[in-house]
Amino acid sequence: MAAPVLRWLCPGRCWAFARIGGCSCHGRGVPTASTSSGKRGQSSVARQSLITAQEPRKGDREWAAVVGLEIHAQISSNSKLFSGSQVHFAAPPNSLVSFFDASLPGTLPVLNRRCVEAAVMTGLALDCRINKKSLFDRKHYFYADLPAGYQITQQRLPIAVDGSLAYSVCVGKKLGQAVTRTVRVRQIQLEQDSGKSLHDDLRSQTLVDLNRAEGQLRVDANISVHHPGEPLGVRTEVKNLNSARFLARAIDYEIQRQISELENGGEILNETRSFDYKLGCTVPMRDKEGKQDYRFMPEPNLPPLLLYDSASLPAGADPQQVINIDRIREQLPELPSVTREKLVRRYGMLPEHSFALLNEVGLLEFFQNVMKETRAEPKKVASWVLNTFLGFLKQQNLAVSESPVTPSALAELLNLVERKAISSSAAKQVFEELWRSEGKTPAQIVAEKQLELMQDDEALEQLCRATMEAHPQVVMDLKKGNPRAINKLIGLVRKATLGRADPTAIKEVLERQLSG
Amino acid sequence: MLGRTLREVSAALKQGQITPTELCQKCLSLIKKTKFLNAYITVSEEVALKQAEESEKRYKKGRSLGDLDGIPIAVKDNFSTSGIETTCASNMLKGYVPPYNATVVQKLLDQGALLMGKTNLDEFAMGSGSTDGIFGPVKNPWSFSEQYRKKRKQKSHGEKEDSDWLITGGSSGGSAAAVSAFTCFTALGSDTGGSTRNPAAHCGVVGLKPSYGLVSRHGLIPLVNSMDVPGILTRCVDDAAIVLGILAGHDPKDSTTVQDPVKPFVLPSLTDVSKLCVGIPKEYLAPELSSEVRSLWSKAANLFESEGAKVIEVSLPHTSFSIVCYHVLCTSEVASNMARFDGLEYGHRCDVGVSTEAMYAATRREGFNDVKL
Numbered sequence: 001m002a003a004p005v006l007r008w009l010c011p012g013r014c015w016a017f018a019r020i021g022g023c024s025c026h027g028r029g030v031p032t033a034s035t036s037s038g039k040r041g042q043s044s045v046a047r048q049s050l051i052t053a054q055e056p057r058k059g060d061r062e063w064a065a066v067v068g069l070e071i072h073a074q075i076s077s078n079s080k081l082f083s084g085s086q087v088h089f090a091a092p093p094n095s096l097v098s099f100f101d102a103s104l105p106g107t108l109p110v111l112n113r114r115c116v117e118a119a120v121m122t123g124l125a126l127d128c129r130i131n132k133k134s135l136f137d138r139k140h141y142f143y144a145d146l147p148a149g150y151q152i153t154q155q156r157l158p159i160a161v162d163g164s165l166a167y168s169v170c171v172g173k174k175l176g177q178a179v180t181r182t183v184r185v186r187q188i189q190l191e192q193d194s195g196k197s198l199h200d201d202l203r204s205q206t207l208v209d210l211n212r213a214e215g216q217l218r219v220d221a222n223i224s225v226h227h228p229g230e231p232l233g234v235r236t237e238v239k240n241l242n243s244a245r246f247l248a249r250a251i252d253y254e255i256q257r258q259i260s261e262l263e264n265g266g267e268i269l270n271e272t273r274s275f276d277y278k279l280g281c282t283v284p285m286r287d288k289e290g291k292q293d294y295r296f297m298p299e300p301n302l303p304p305l306l307l308y309d310s311a312s313l314p315a316g317a318d319p320q321q322v323i324n325i326d327r328i329r330e331q332l333p334e335l336p337s338v339t340r341e342k343l344v345r346r347y348g349m350l351p352e353h354s355f356a357l358l359n360e361v362g363l364l365e366f367f368q369n370v371m372k373e374t375r376a377e378p379k380k381v382a383s384w385v386l387n388t389f390l391g392f393l394k395q396q397n398l399a400v401s402e403s404p405v406t407p408s409a410l411a412e413l414l415n416l417v418e419r420k421a422i423s424s425s426a427a428k429q430v431f432e433e434l435w436r437s438e439g440k441t442p443a444q445i446v447a448e449k450q451l452e453l454m455q456d457d458e459a460l461e462q463l464c465r466a467t468m469e470a471h472p473q474v475v476m477d478l479k480k481g482n483p484r485a486i487n488k489l490i491g492l493v494r495k496a497t498l499g500r501a502d503p504t505a506i507k508e509v510l511e512r513q514l515s516g
Numbered sequence: 517m518l519g520r521t522l523r524e525v526s527a528a529l530k531q532g533q534i535t536p537t538e539l540c541q542k543c544l545s546l547i548k549k550t551k552f553l554n555a556y557i558t559v560s561e562e563v564a565l566k567q568a569e570e571s572e573k574r575y576k577k578g579r580s581l582g583d584l585d586g587i588p589i590a591v592k593d594n595f596s597t598s599g600i601e602t603t604c605a606s607n608m609l610k611g612y613v614p615p616y617n618a619t620v621v622q623k624l625l626d627q628g629a630l631l632m633g634k635t636n637l638d639e640f641a642m643g644s645g646s647t648d649g650i651f652g653p654v655k656n657p658w659s660f661s662e663q664y665r666k667k668r669k670q671k672s673h674g675e676k677e678d679s680d681w682l683i684t685g686g687s688s689g690g691s692a693a694a695v696s697a698f699t700c701f702t703a704l705g706s707d708t709g710g711s712t713r714n715p716a717a718h719c720g721v722v723g724l725k726p727s728y729g730l731v732s733r734h735g736l737i738p739l740v741n742s743m744d745v746p747g748i749l750t751r752c753v754d755d756a757a758i759v760l761g762i763l764a765g766h767d768p769k770d771s772t773t774v775q776d777p778v779k780p781f782v783l784p785s786l787t788d789v790s791k792l793c794v795g796i797p798k799e800y801l802a803p804e805l806s807s808e809v810r811s812l813w814s815k816a817a818n819l820f821e822s823e824g825a826k827v828i829e830v831s832l833p834h835t836s837f838s839i840v841c842y843h844v845l846c847t848s849e850v851a852s853n854m855a856r857f858d859g860l861e862y863g864h865r866c867d868v869g870v871s872t873e874a875m876y877a878a879t880r881r882e883g884f885n886d887v888k889l
Contacts, residue, residue, distance in 0.1 A: 099616055103856045105609070105737040106596040106618060108770050138852055144872050149855025206872065208860070297848055300741035302771055321775075 007072055007153075007189050061227050065255045066235075068186075068222040069247075074193065075118045081192055082109035082152060093209035101210050103147035108301045113323070116159070116305065119190050120328050123160025125335055126185045130325050132307050134159040136190075136299035141292060144208050145195035155296050158189035159305065166337065168355065178351060218242060221251050224268070225258045233258070234268040238275055238282050250275040254282050339364070347371075347378035356386050362400030363390070369407030376414040384414065388428065392435055405434050413442040423502050426451040454501045463501075464509045467493045478514065486510065518542060518698040522583055522755040525701065529575060529586050536571035536586030540564050540630050543588040547632065547699045553655045555684075555693035557593045558601050559633040564588065567630045574628065583758050585628030590694040590703040593634035594641050595621055595746070596735040600631075604737055605649025606639045608883030609863045618735020619767050620704060620746045627762055632700050635690030639885045641706055641739045642850065644714055646689025648885060654689035656682040656719055657697040685718030687711040688747060692719040695749045702759050705747035708740050709842055712747025724748040724756040729774045731760075732767030740849040741772075743842075757783045789823050795830035857883060 079086050083100035100107040123130050135157040138150040163185035168178040195210040219242075224235035238254055241247045253275075258268050273282040308314070310326040340354035343364075349357075357364045367385045374381065389410065393403060413434070417427045426446070433445045446452055454460055468475050471492060478485035486507065493506045517525065517534055528534050547559055571586035580586070591597060594604045596614040603609045617625065625631065638648045647653040658664055659681035668680055684693050688705025692715035695703050705712040707725040716723020724747060731746050738744050746763065750756045764778045786792075796817060801810075821827045859865030859879030866878035 102861050104596075104614065104616075104862065105604075105612075105856065106614070106735040108734050110769060110771055140852060140855060142855070142858070142873070142876055144860060147856060147858075147861050149858065150852060295852075297852055300772075300849065 007070060007191055063225050063259050064228045065223065065225045066232060067251055070220040070222065072218040074216045075115050077112060077114045077118065079112060081112050081115050081190065097210045109152060111302060111305065115190060116323055117328060119159045119188060120307065120323065120325055121332060123163065123188050124329050124332055126163035126165055126188070128160035128163030128185060128188060130160050130307060131157060132312070133157065134305045136302040138297045138299050140295045143194070144206055147195070147210065151192050151194065152299050153191035154189035158187045160188040161186065168351070219247050221247060223251060223254045223258065225255060225262065234270050236268065236270065237272045239272060239285065240274045246275060246277060249280060250282055253280060257282065349378060349382055353382050353386060360390065360400060366400050366407050370411045370414070373408055373411035374414045374418070376418050381414060384410065388431055404438055409434055409442060416442055416446065420453055420502060422446055422451050422453055426499070452500060454497055460501060460505065460509055463496050464493055464506065464513055467496055468513070518546065521752050522587065522701055522758050525587060526583050530580060536568040536575065536630065537565065539586060540568040540588060543632055543699050546697070550697050550699060553657060553693050553697060554652055555635055555654055555690040555697065555699070556590070556633045557603060557605065557636050557651050557690070560600050560631050563600065564630045564632055571628050571630065581628040584624060584762065587629050588632045588700045589624055589629045590632045590635050590691055590700040591621055592637055592688050592691045592703070592705050594637060594706060594737045595704060596737065597621055597634065600634065602634065604640045605637050605651055606883065606885065607650055607864055608857045612863045616735065619732035619769060620763050621735060623763055635694050635703060637690055638687035641687040641708065641711055644686045644710065645683045646686035646715065647683055650885065654684045654693050656684045657693055658682060658720060683718065685715035688749065689715045691749050692716055692721055692723065695721045695751060701750070702755060703749045705749050706736055707745050707747040708743045709846065712749060716749055722750045722753055722756050724760060726760060726764065729772055731763045732770040732773050734767055734769040738853050740846050741853065742845065742849065754783060789820060789825040792820070792825040794820050794825055794827045796827065797832045797835065798829050799832055799835035
């Protein structure tokens with residue numbers, strides 16, 4: 001059946017008091033886990049009217065919130081978890097359905113090796129203990145997008161347990177005030193994904209596409225509140241969250257809602273809620289009395305999944321038939337935290353910049369390619385890449401791979417600035433032109449637009465003298481000790497050079513001439 | 517000819533004493549004559565004749581596929597057969613035509629066997645009488661034997677002959693009856709808690725339940741996944757061994773089949789049993805055992821002993837718990853396996869369209885029969 005899915009369960013703990021103003025860090029790509037209350041000053045949807053949970057009365061007892069995340073991540077593989085059929089993004093409905101996917105009677109699941117490897121890799125990357133023996137179970141419920149009437153999952157003994165993930169959180173108002181937090185990963189399990197339902201309210205019908213759902217990452221949040229020291233509270237589950245921003249808002253709202261409810265004498269129902277994006281609040285979803293009984297049962301058609309490491313690998317085992325955890329560990333790519341640390345050490349990069357570089361696909365490679373061809377300082381390169389380059393990309397909603405500017409071109413441009421052939425403000429103009437017109441090199445653009453810095457020192461000396469003579473009042477101001485006068489002079493000289501003189505150089509000449 | 521063993525009829529085909537088409541016609545006409553047994557749900561006449569034609573071509577070229585080439589077989593109607601209706605004797609799957617063959621069916625067809633038809637069973641193989649399917653009960657061919665008729669005439673007078681028949685046992689009653697009535701040389705059944713062995717005993721034929729994991733279940737519409745196996749019904753033990761040799765082996769489509777390759781085997785012709793040790797489980801001597809069965813059992817044990825075998829008492833101490841365990845496991849897995857029958861993708865769908873739940877409920881009420889445990 002399924003597009004294979006890994007499900008991570010992350011229990012975490014975040015403290016939320018009624019009125020702490022949260023941090024709204026919006027540095028590019030810097031991950032934030034906010035602990036703010038429902039109102040967010042700098043949120044992009046601030047203009048819409050938000051329903052915020054009623055501000056609770058000032059209780060004298062603290063509240064603690066417990067949040068657990070259930071993350072459904074679709075494994076990138078050529079075929080599905082249990083059937084041989086292919087996985088293709090955006091294929092026509094029901095065009096990738098095998099007999100097993102349609103739950104034709106008599107069909108049996110066959111485990112996909114690549115999916116198991118992916119699960120092991122994920123487990124290792126999240127520092128989990130890989131269970132050498134894991135089991136598959138059936139989880140039963142009736143729904144149109146679940147043709148067999150049950151989902152094959154790993155309830156009792158999943159493939160990986162007890163991991164953790166370290167991440168950075170901005171705590172102060174300033175960028176760069178970050179602390180490291182860790183979240184526990186309770187377990188990782190392989191499971192089938194359900195089909196996709198399309199509700200046609202007009203004709204009162206539901207259409208089901210059994211290719212399998214296309215959401216590559218979906219998160220459900222489980223939230224409860226309690227007083228520290230007391231038992232955990234009743235939890236609610238919030239589903240239908242498909243972005244980190246909405247996830248954060250939904251959790252914040254739900255925490256406040258629960259605190260309000262309890263402080264006003266109400267009680268929390270163990271229910272499933274969904275998040276209304278427009279109103280910014282959670283609403284009850286399923287009509288259930290209490291918990292649903294999934295009638296878990298071992299999946300009899302799949303024997304226990306046995307994994308080996310180099311020590312336990314049976315002699316003469318067919319490598320096609322067994323999975324060696326140690327081998328997979330060796331083949332793990334460098335984890336982001338290690339890459340970021342290397343960047344900070346090697347280039348003296350700010351940590352938040354290292355985050356930003358890794359948060360965009362292909363951006364790190366772009367940066368490194370530029371570094372290869374330029375002698376400019378890493379900090380300058382990073383600044384160009386993260387601000388100018390990324391800015392242009394975002395403006396036009398392009399991926400790094402679609403950039404009209406190559407790393408070589410940017411490197412060349414930076415070298416021109418480095419050699420003082422052009423000023424940095426001129427460089428920005430060149431960059432804009434590079435972006436717009438394909439094929440032109442920075443040198444060509446500089447020549448076309450006549451942006452070269454004046455190299456003629458004689459001419460500069462003359463211009464400075466001429467400008468000072470033409471504006472005796474300004475010179476007077478300067479001699480009187482007005483610090484802003486020098487900038488005015490610089491500006492005037494620059495104008496006279498048609499922007500082709502470096503302000504630093506002008507300043508130097510002027511100061512020399514004034515003192516000499 | 518129809519009473520011969522597999523090896524005998526295969527030899528006859530090779531020697532040209534009879535052609536596959538003639539053999540096929542004989543069986544088809546016998547099926548028609550014995551229609552009152554209600555052993556077949558679907559008779560695939562056209563398919564069988566076409567297969568016979570192909571087989572004949574092969575024999576003419578001297579390139580027969582093996583021991584089963586040109587041999588009529590029957591398959592229980594809970595095995596998926598491509599292009600041929602597969603009903604499991606249930607309203608739920610009436611009209612369902614699968615797009616693929618079960619692995620065991622494919623293996624038999626690959627050997628050149630002729631598919632006579634799909635045989636009757638208890639609905640979804642849940643039963644031990646072959647009386648609970650929607651197509652009616654299967655009648656034991658022995659009901660129509662001279663001995664039985666004489667016996668009945670003596671005992672009761674004026675009873676309608678129509679209602680005077682014996683059950684075949686089940687759930688693979690149709691397959692057992694088909695083999696017993698000579699309408700085919702072997703038939704596939706299924707066995708979960710005796711569903712091949714039980715009707716074999718009732719119909720006086722050989723019923724073999726292979727060990728779980730030996731034969732692929734891919735395409736066998738499941739009752740209890742952890743206990744089901746395809747079963748083999750034949751008229752002699754040697755035939756069963758031949759068929760098992762064809763069917764056994766790992767199937768990548770069934771993850772519960774054993775990985776080790778199956779070594780080809782031939783049944784030993786056992787003339788000396790002096791090195792054999794036969795165990796008789798003492799717990800099997802249940803008070804409910806009929807005296808007739810008990811005496812036959814003793815007779816067999818005595819036979820072994822008199823020929824020099826060692827016959828001893830053994831103990832299977834958990835025997836009394838087996839039926840309880842079976843019921844718990846059986847009902848759980850059946851409930852799970854039946855969950856897919858909701859009318860959405862295939863099979864029967866009711867007319868109720870108010871809501872998905874209402875449609876499920878109505879479809880399943882109409883499609884399923886009552887469970888008689």
